[in-house]
Amino acid sequence: MTYFILKRICVTFLVIAVTSVVAFLLVHLSGDPAAAMAGEGATESDIAAVRQLYGFDRPLIVQYFDWIGRVLQGEFGRSYYLRMDVADVLADHMPVTATLGVLALSFALLLSIPLGVLAALYPNTLIDRIALWLAVAGQALPSFVFALGLMYIFGVYFRLLPISGGATWAHFIMPAIALGYYATPAIMRLTRSGMMDVLQSDHVRTARAYGLAPWRVVVRHGLRHAIIPVVSLAAVQLGFMLGGSIVIETIFSLKGLGYLAWESIQRADIEVIQAILLVIATAYAFLTLLADLLNAVLDPRIRMS
């Protein structure tokens, strides 16, 4: 088992390393970074100056290792536009995205797991159909349409919730719902099918045979088993949410990493863009690692082998 963990950790680091190369290449090979940074209306000499200043004239390999070397020391470069250390900029924006992500995931779990359990307990009834239709609807709704819809209903029409900024907890409610609902169908379906399987199992039959209270049977002996793959899925979905937060953050003016990415892309702030890609990819890689480890710990069958 420890061998398995070590192997997974090594693979994760390898993935992060290769991803960093890809991210780097993406940024540097999509057109001329110097020209992009210099902006429109820049003269040749302006562009050349930028190129020199940022070392874009060096061979790509050199540039890459220079960058990675600095990153490993915690130095992410300097934002061209903001005239700040990228590390500081990231640190300013990360908490918002992290909060949003966790809230969104919590919303998704709180909605989909109970629905999935109920749908499994009463298959082919009204609640089951509601759950399945919710799943279908959830997949068909683009996040920005949903976000604007929420904004209109709760922010404009009913004036219940604030629609922009990130000052209070209330500011995160709609963004969290808009970001989280997309994970709901997958989690609900997985919970439902897992529960339907486990409810047929022998040990649930034993629990029932001993007259245990229904909630105990369903939760302690049923959900406990069915939830294992859901935990993995949830970690992975969180990773997706981190990457997909850009749309939500721009709509609701939440100053998180997504918002920063959006601004930096518009301003061609190369160092920041690179850093954000790397940070999000790393977060996703670690979340999938966490998902695998949780799976190994929680699943008694893996523990037994």
Added chain:
Amino acid sequence: MRGEPILEVKGLQVEIPVEGAVLRPVRGVDLSVSRGETVAVVGESGCGKSLTALAIMGLLPRAARYTCERITLKGEALTNASPRRWRQLRGDRIAMIFQDPMTALDPCYRIGDQMREILQQHRRISSQAARERSLELLRKVGIPSPEERLSQFPHQLSGGLRQRVMIAMALLCEPELIIADEPTTALDVTIQAQILRLLREIQRDTGIGLILITHDLGVVAGMADRIVVMYGGEVVEVGACDDVLSRPLHPYTEGLMRSIPVPGQTKRGDLLGFIPGIVPRQVGERTRCGFIDRCPYAVESCATGPVPLSAVGNGREVRCAIPAEKRDPQAWNRLAEAS
């Protein structure tokens, strides 16, 4: 050993609606168990014996429905009992032991936790007292170092130990009746004997009623007081154990007896008896004898209508229209040759 009746079931039917038809895997079964009595329910897979047990416990799968003329547990009529009442009874007054101890216990929880859960569901008792009671029972079923076992997970125990744990769990609340569904089928032969011996001891000590469901006649011989033979969802023969085994009345029982090799008599090269054919699908009402397709003695009159279960004295009952004197002793050999 006759005592007061514990369980009485009359006219149990189980139906499962499937596409376009209604399966009836259990048809009009009567069953009764008295204090200190072991009743063996015998039959091959598909005869409905397990479903009968599950129906008695109220554990049928969602798709199945059951009806029953009467079902009483120690005098209490349970025919229309609420699900809540059933939950109170299960694990407390009636306990069930399942076939595969490997999968019957929850692999995520320790033995001690699972036992405590059962105790605390049915009794107001502290964790400490629950622990004591669990230890007491683990010792009673012959498990060495019970304290260790309490904190172990099911997969850390061998098959035989796990089945002993299941028996201990069944005894936690001092039930009146235990239903054991193929308790030894998944175990090694040597362990089988130990488990059966254990069940007998417990019954002697506590006087509980035991319903032993099995397809293995060998298991029945040393254990049962009464045998109920089932075929095709119906009871086809009932009687005292030794009586039925030495003088089977129903052709199916005869067939079962013939398929057991007898040490000392069966010689190498002898053809073991077998009953050709497979269990028929149980749809709709009976219009003729259920065993007719596989019976060596069948005649035309067997196909005219359903055959009722009739008492033939001495507590024997049999569902057959052909009395012993009219049976051709060579019929089995002819059937074996034909197939």
Added chain:
Amino acid sequence: MTVAANSAAPTIDRSMSPGRVALRRALRHGSFWVGGLILLAITIAAILAPVLTHHDPTAQDLARRFLPPIWAEKGSWEHILGTDNLGRDYLARLLYGARISLIIGLFTVLISGVIGTALGVAAGYWGGWVDLIINFVVTIRLTLPVVLVALVVVALIGSSLSLMIVVIGLLLWDRFAIVVRSATQQVAQREFIIAARTIGSSTSRILLKEILPNITGPLIVVASIEFAHAILLEAALSFLGLGVQPPEVSWGLMVSEAKTQLLFRPWMVAIPGAALVALIFAINLIGDAIRDVTTPEGRA
């Protein structure tokens, strides 16, 4: 092929190929019809756009900005869905926007489908090192946030329709690879593959004639999922301003331009939004129906 058996046999004619059996079952499936009809309606509307409206979706008329749609007070049949902030007819923009969504969906699925299927078949058939490397590549692709990468590339290179199609196509092949890989593994173990190898069929022949036809079920399901995915991605990119650029029309772009009007003219957001939802919904229904009829276990 032998003819179906006696009169008591089930309705499926044994002489039909699995594909036709699936098609028949699909046609009896409710979702398939609903989804299919909606998709058909949208496709026809997109193709017949010039017939259905005489307006040019890009023609600005600043004198007639923000005209309300037909159901509002001052609405008129001239502009059934009203006009936008630049006086462009909304219905026309909706119809021509459908073209963009469908074209992008179709071509990106082709590109990602080819890439993903090739990788998946290779990984599933040869296994070993090939499988390991391809799995690693898939992991890398999954680790990169799709929306961000698409944005970066499009921002730095410049956005045109064909570029978007290529970029999205190069990003959405992962599910194809994963599903095709496992489907190929299952098929490759079956006897007729081993038989084909034994009689000396070349690898490419085996791949084309034996494996590919047998993985079409899951392949189509994934294709429908990614078709929807591509349309959503393009809509999001256009919404953020880095997708389809004016004067081209895109539903995502329409939503983006309308969001400042959310307070007073919510229908301007709702109409293209609803169109997107309807299209994705239809595609999902079809995909679900196909999945239900091609998996032996049927509905979960």
